[in-house]
Amino acid sequence: MSMGIVLALAGATLAALTSGIGSARGVGIAGQAAAGVCTDDPEKFSKVLILQLLPGTQGIYGLLIGFITMTQIGVMGGSSDISLVKGLLYLAACLPVIFVEPLSAIQQAKASIASIGLVAKRPDQFGKAMIFPAMVETYAILALLVSILAVFGVSALSL
Amino acid sequence: MSVLPMKRVMICALKKDRKAVLELLQRQGAVQVENPECPPDDPIFTRTDKSAEAALFRKYAQSAQDALAILNHEVPGKKGLLASLEGRTKLSVDEFEALVAKRDEIQTVGRAIQALDRERTENLAAVPKIESQVVALEPWLGYDLPLNCKGTEKTSAFAGSLPNEVPLQTIYESLGQYADRCHVELISQAQVQTCLFAVCETGCAGEISDALRKMGFVKAPDTDVNPAEETARLKAQLEKLDRRNGEIHAAIAACADRRGELEFLADYFTMRAEKYEVLGTLPQSPRTFLLEGYVPAERADTLRELLESQFHISVELRDPGPDEDVPVLLRNNGFARPVESVVESYSMPGRGEIDPTSLVACFYYILFGIMLSDAAYGLILAIVCGVLVRKYKNMEPGTRNFLTMFCYCGISTTVFGLLFGSFFGDSVNIIATTFFHRPDISQPALWMTPLNEPMKMLTFCFAIGIVHLFVGLGAKFYMYWRDKKYLDAIYDVVFWYMLVGGCIVLLLTLPMFTNMLSISHTLPAKAGTVAAIVAGIGAVGIVLTGGRDSRNWVKRILKGLYAVYGISGYLSDILSYSRLLALGLATGVIATVFNKMGSMLGGGVVGGIIFVVVFLIGHALNLAINVLGSYVHTNRLTFVEFFGKFYSGGGRKYQPFAVHTKYYKFKEEIQS
Numbered sequence: 001m002s003m004g005i006v007l008a009l010a011g012a013t014l015a016a017l018t019s020g021i022g023s024a025r026g027v028g029i030a031g032q033a034a035a036g037v038c039t040d041d042p043e044k045f046s047k048v049l050i051l052q053l054l055p056g057t058q059g060i061y062g063l064l065i066g067f068i069t070m071t072q073i074g075v076m077g078g079s080s081d082i083s084l085v086k087g088l089l090y091l092a093a094c095l096p097v098i099f100v101e102p103l104s105a106i107q108q109a110k111a112s113i114a115s116i117g118l119v120a121k122r123p124d125q126f127g128k129a130m131i132f133p134a135m136v137e138t139y140a141i142l143a144l145l146v147s148i149l150a151v152f153g154v155s156a157l158s159l
Numbered sequence: 160m161s162v163l164p165m166k167r168v169m170i171c172a173l174k175k176d177r178k179a180v181l182e183l184l185q186r187q188g189a190v191q192v193e194n195p196e197c198p199p200d201d202p203i204f205t206r207t208d209k210s211a212e213a214a215l216f217r218k219y220a221q222s223a224q225d226a227l228a229i230l231n232h233e234v235p236g237k238k239g240l241l242a243s244l245e246g247r248t249k250l251s252v253d254e255f256e257a258l259v260a261k262r263d264e265i266q267t268v269g270r271a272i273q274a275l276d277r278e279r280t281e282n283l284a285a286v287p288k289i290e291s292q293v294v295a296l297e298p299w300l301g302y303d304l305p306l307n308c309k310g311t312e313k314t315s316a317f318a319g320s321l322p323n324e325v326p327l328q329t330i331y332e333s334l335g336q337y338a339d340r341c342h343v344e345l346i347s348q349a350q351v352q353t354c355l356f357a358v359c360e361t362g363c364a365g366e367i368s369d370a371l372r373k374m375g376f377v378k379a380p381d382t383d384v385n386p387a388e389e390t391a392r393l394k395a396q397l398e399k400l401d402r403r404n405g406e407i408h409a410a411i412a413a414c415a416d417r418r419g420e421l422e423f424l425a426d427y428f429t430m431r432a433e434k435y436e437v438l439g440t441l442p443q444s445p446r447t448f449l450l451e452g453y454v455p456a457e458r459a460d461t462l463r464e465l466l467e468s469q470f471h472i473s474v475e476l477r478d479p480g481p482d483e484d485v486p487v488l489l490r491n492n493g494f495a496r497p498v499e500s501v502v503e504s505y506s507m508p509g510r511g512e513i514d515p516t517s518l519v520a521c522f523y524y525i526l527f528g529i530m531l532s533d534a535a536y537g538l539i540l541a542i543v544c545g546v547l548v549r550k551y552k553n554m555e556p557g558t559r560n561f562l563t564m565f566c567y568c569g570i571s572t573t574v575f576g577l578l579f580g581s582f583f584g585d586s587v588n589i590i591a592t593t594f595f596h597r598p599d600i601s602q603p604a605l606w607m608t609p610l611n612e613p614m615k616m617l618t619f620c621f622a623i624g625i626v627h628l629f630v631g632l633g634a635k636f637y638m639y640w641r642d643k644k645y646l647d648a649i650y651d652v653v654f655w656y657m658l659v660g661g662c663i664v665l666l667l668t669l670p671m672f673t674n675m676l677s678i679s680h681t682l683p684a685k686a687g688t689v690a691a692i693v694a695g696i697g698a699v700g701i702v703l704t705g706g707r708d709s710r711n712w713v714k715r716i717l718k719g720l721y722a723v724y725g726i727s728g729y730l731s732d733i734l735s736y737s738r739l740l741a742l743g744l745a746t747g748v749i750a751t752v753f754n755k756m757g758s759m760l761g762g763g764v765v766g767g768i769i770f771v772v773v774f775l776i777g778h779a780l781n782l783a784i785n786v787l788g789s790y791v792h793t794n795r796l797t798f799v800e801f802f803g804k805f806y807s808g809g810g811r812k813y814q815p816f817a818v819h820t821k822y823y824k825f826k827e828e829i830q831s
Contacts, residue, residue, distance in 0.1 A: 063749065125504075135799075141742070145617075
């Protein structure tokens, strides 16, 4: 048994961990703004709720990478004999998600808050308000993509 | 399919018909009224300020709304998500007339409800005040004189409290030399205060009072009767308030059957307010008035005939001039109409732009389908939305479009779900393995499983993206061609097709690239040479023409070079479609996670129950969050990548003068 599995699992759990923290914080601060709007106009609830939820996806991406990695390294059943190099590679594969997801969640939440302000004043501009936070999400998705491809790539290697 | 052509309409009519003409126009809801400003020195036509009347009607409407809110709070009416799908109630002429005749009485009912509510608010505010008085009297209940008793002819009396628990002895000690001229009685004692009654000769009242004050003496609450009686009186008062509030509740609840009438009242005054707002903009002479505006061309002639048949009136129609800012109304077939609201939420087409709705619709459903890509989720979405749309015929058009859009998106999702072999994730395989021990059964993918072949799926997403972008460029080409700007079409579109298309073909001839994207065929090197030449021509063309607004050739070439740099924009646009893969995988993998969690306890009864619970909650959550994600990102791909190629919008939405009511629809023929 080598240290490989430890490093690989650290990558998987860190992915879910940091993304979860980022999304929790993002959805939290966006929720405060959304609740503020609802005190004035409860009918905007559904609109501001959608905006509040936008920074929540990063947590899901973290979960996704965590889960994929765990199934690939055999923590969820199967063989978990992983070399040190391979373990390190898995950890490296998780890095984009570990770093980009929490930061993008918080930045996206800030854009969401601004958009919630926009919807509060001009509810007819909801379509545009949704796009600003979605722009930030692009980078979360790109990080997710690189991590997915890397995790699958690493499991195909025979090291 | 298109932006509806508009006509400019000019109406001149007699002032005596003013009310009737306006009401007819309002019911027809065809004209967006836009009257030109009257010059202040115009000798004949002036505007009459009607803002005070309009504001008054708005106030009446608001007051009816307030009464309704109170009523709904007291007796909740039909509520909930489904009730909002039912749309507005239709009202016939007779019902309308009857209700209009009753409007003063309904208004009285509304005011009564508001007055009752105000009274209750006051009552509720009084309750804690009285309750605190009762609490303050509690320590004094054993005392049987009025608390404001000042004593007799020869004596002075004090009733009050000292802080903390003070023994009688200590009180006498503090009174010092006056102690024997005074009698002190303790009424009640508690840790926080000592209530006492002191009586003394009138002569030393001042000194006694000073001595007591030094100990922190506070006078008892002022009552004319003894505390027990006062408490009884206060309690009776509380009971009375409570009873009264009950009566108020009953009185308001008794108005529950007037809810419909109040709703009518709110609508009626909103309608009149809107009429007066228009009235205020009309240029009027002593005997006539003018009205100008825009009307969809297809309704223009019927409207003119209708007006001319009923009034002495002049209706002129003309095509709007090229510089006029004409309001935009979109008209599309059933397939594309649902996404009109998506286009609208970006911007209406500006002057000379095509209506992009049909193009948007084709890709909208496909992109959404790829992102959600689960057959079961697609079926749920399609069936739920489809059933709602069919069941509630009277639904407001906006809601109907929205639900129809998700219904079509659901169908597309089902198709892609089947292609990618996902039905609640891998639920088929999990259920077969856990409960029937048949791990060999699984949902076959009709095409490929993205999780196993992510690179192939990524290539497919890029391909979809390239087609999407090229269709956008094609729309730009069409607009140039239609406006006979043939050279612009070549410069801004054809050269880009050559450059981007050439580069893509060139990449496909490189084995390194095709291996990476797991494409089985690598194009022959000859194709690469041709592609390189085509791309080169495109690039040179863009360098030469990209800055063609500048006359200076140096500047022009520099600008052209910068324009070629726009290729990096195409690169990032195409890469942006990788979100199709990422979101598709997210749906599938999270569904798999929930399936796995559910099956952890294995088969058997307990395992089965746990599985069902986890399955229901998990998939409901996954569906909700991924529908939201797919919706947001489909919009983004449409707004940023697709519209970025050809569409800038900036048009004004057509908002006719019409009956904008909340609760009732009025049929055409109402003559009020």
